[in-house]
Amino acid sequence: MTGISSQALQFGKYNKYRYNGKEQQNKEFSDGSGLEWYDYGARFYDNQIGRWSVIDPMIEKHFDYTPYAYVYNDPIKLIDLRGMDSAQRAQAIAKAQEYVRDKKDGNQYQMGAKGQPGEKVDCSGLVAESVTAGGEKNPNHGSESSGVLNIEDNTTKVKDKDATAGNVVTFHFDGDGYAYHTGLVTGVTKDKDGNIVSFTMIQSSSGVGPNEKTVTIGEGKLGENVNGFYKWDTKPDVKSDTKPAANSNAQPAAASSKIPSSSGYIPGNMFSVLQGLKIF
Amino acid sequence: MKITKSLTLLFLFFACNNISPKDTTINSGINKADSGSEKASNNDPSSELLDYLKSYKNKVSFDTTIELTGNKLRLQVVHYCTFDSAIKVPEKYVDIYKINNFTTHDFNSSIKLFKNDTLTLDTIIRKNDFDKCLPGNLRSYGVLLFPNIRVDSGFLNVDYSISIPLTDVGIGVTLALKGSRYEAICR
Numbered sequence: 001m002t003g004i005s006s007q008a009l010q011f012g013k014y015n016k017y018r019y020n021g022k023e024q025q026n027k028e029f030s031d032g033s034g035l036e037w038y039d040y041g042a043r044f045y046d047n048q049i050g051r052w053s054v055i056d057p058m059i060e061k062h063f064d065y066t067p068y069a070y071v072y073n074d075p076i077k078l079i080d081l082r083g084m085d086s087a088q089r090a091q092a093i094a095k096a097q098e099y100v101r102d103k104k105d106g107n108q109y110q111m112g113a114k115g116q117p118g119e120k121v122d123c124s125g126l127v128a129e130s131v132t133a134g135g136e137k138n139p140n141h142g143s144e145s146s147g148v149l150n151i152e153d154n155t156t157k158v159k160d161k162d163a164t165a166g167n168v169v170t171f172h173f174d175g176d177g178y179a180y181h182t183g184l185v186t187g188v189t190k191d192k193d194g195n196i197v198s199f200t201m202i203q204s205s206s207g208v209g210p211n212e213k214t215v216t217i218g219e220g221k222l223g224e225n226v227n228g229f230y231k232w233d234t235k236p237d238v239k240s241d242t243k244p245a246a247n248s249n250a251q252p253a254a255a256s257s258k259i260p261s262s263s264g265y266i267p268g269n270m271f272s273v274l275q276g277l278k279i280f
Numbered sequence: 281m282k283i284t285k286s287l288t289l290l291f292l293f294f295a296c297n298n299i300s301p302k303d304t305t306i307n308s309g310i311n312k313a314d315s316g317s318e319k320a321s322n323n324d325p326s327s328e329l330l331d332y333l334k335s336y337k338n339k340v341s342f343d344t345t346i347e348l349t350g351n352k353l354r355l356q357v358v359h360y361c362t363f364d365s366a367i368k369v370p371e372k373y374v375d376i377y378k379i380n381n382f383t384t385h386d387f388n389s390s391i392k393l394f395k396n397d398t399l400t401l402d403t404i405i406r407k408n409d410f411d412k413c414l415p416g417n418l419r420s421y422g423v424l425l426f427p428n429i430r431v432d433s434g435f436l437n438v439d440y441s442i443s444i445p446l447t448d449v450g451i452g453v454t455l456a457l458k459g460s461r462y463e464a465i466c467r
Contacts, residue, residue: 111328112425112443114452114467119428119439124448132467136452141415145372147448178376 006249088134088233089166095133096184096202099126099210108209117210122146126204127168127182131232134166139232148180155230162193169201169215172227181205181222185229186212198223329377332445336361336385342429348436354394355436355457358425362386369421373447384445387424390440393457400460407442410453413466418442422450432456437465 008130016024026034037044037053044053102118113120116129122160124147128140131151139154140147148170157166163169165188171181183203191197198216205211215222340359345352362385369382384406393401407414407424414422422442430437436457443450453463 110331110426111446111448112450114439114441114443114450115426115428116430116439116452116467119430120426122448125441125450125452129452129467138467140449140451142418145375145447145449147450149451176376 013252024270078101088136089164092130092134092166092184092233093186093202095130096126096186096210099129099204100202100212104252106201107207109204109206112198122147122202123182123204124151126202126210127184130202131168134233136232136234146180148182151182152227152230156233157228158231160196160229161190163188163196163199166233168230168232169199170227170230171219171225173225183213329446336363340427342427346431346436348431349434349448352396353436354397355429356390356392356394357427357429357438358390359387359424360390362388367421367423367445369445372407373421373444373449377446382445384423388425389427389438389440391455391457391458391462393436395459401457401462403462404414405438405455405462408467409455410440410464412464413451413453414442417444418450420446430454 016026022038022040022045024036024037024038027200028034029217035044035046036048039092045051046053062227067245078186098117098165099121104118108120109122110120111122114125114129115121121129124140124168128138128147128151132138137154139151142150142153144150153168158167163185165186167185169183169185173179181203185199189197189199196217200212200214200258202212205213213222215226217223217226221243340357342355342357345354347353364385365383366386367384369384371380371382374382389405391401391403391405392399405424407419407422410424411419421444423445424440424442425443426439428439430439432454436458438455440453440455441450442453452467454467456463456465
């Protein structure tokens, strides 16, 4: 595409990471040409026409708008980090990643600790703080004997085939000892039939604290004891011109004006918060 | 005495996760986890209970001075067990530890804040200061735990967990120190 060139200075390697830091797929064909689409994870974006190549996988949440348009044709205000409706879940993942990034040396796990990133936290504490960062009420409330069970009670179990990044995963263990564990899913790998093969989660585990882990279904203590995946995100996303509060627990304002209430896109001013987000 | 006896029965206690050597820990570049520590924690199954009982006699103290918005702020926090035997945790929360009728104590914090060497706040912080944040079970059985000092939005804050002892049932709360007054913030 002609126009302002990122290569004007003529030094260094060609930068494949373009708008929003997405990798440009180019030179796929033998003659050196290519589609020059940007890889957003869930789908490819054609920047030359400002459209996606396929429909939004989350289109059922805003079916009243064309599924091919990028962020309701408002790229100045809105960002779609993954090519799919994911703002609340993306904010939760960003919070969970903050726990891993800010973890201090030594054990940062403590049963009953509900600290913020950089402080001690237990498994349900990390998940609950991530969920509240996504704009929902702390799910660890209720009459259960375990925070993990409270979280299960206050969220919605989804079919394994529908599990996605940003869901909560829980584990139940048999025998003596502490029977429950939880984490926030950051990525899911499925086979051609849509069955989960493995997933990556951020958890706070005993003796360590916050860390990221890949669990293969059916393998190991965790892989053999997955109880289920839980959806917690329910609210409309923040309105594009609403400045997020410094306190990550602030509730997002209700969407309004021309943005459909179920929009999953992220306001541009949230982008700096989410730049560390891992794209799957 | 019951507690001591029960410790011998805790040989299969696993804290909030069970890690098998088959599980793969990935290194995403931000992961600072030490798999060796994970393994070690499983070899010490009663550590949660022992740590909690030890905390009765271990005062947590902070004495820190920072420069914030042109002022020198000195914060002294002493977090301690009151030994009041005021909290009787129902069996359902602690049956995993083979404990019946677990009675424990409130914890309080003594907080002193100096602004440019002048004492501006001298108070005792109790769980009740956060009543507005607490559901019924935490009002009855929750304990003020794990103070952490943090600077946020130009204020000195003290983060706490209010949790039912020996469980992961609890919430995080924050005490924002604003000169001569303080504010309880629910998280």
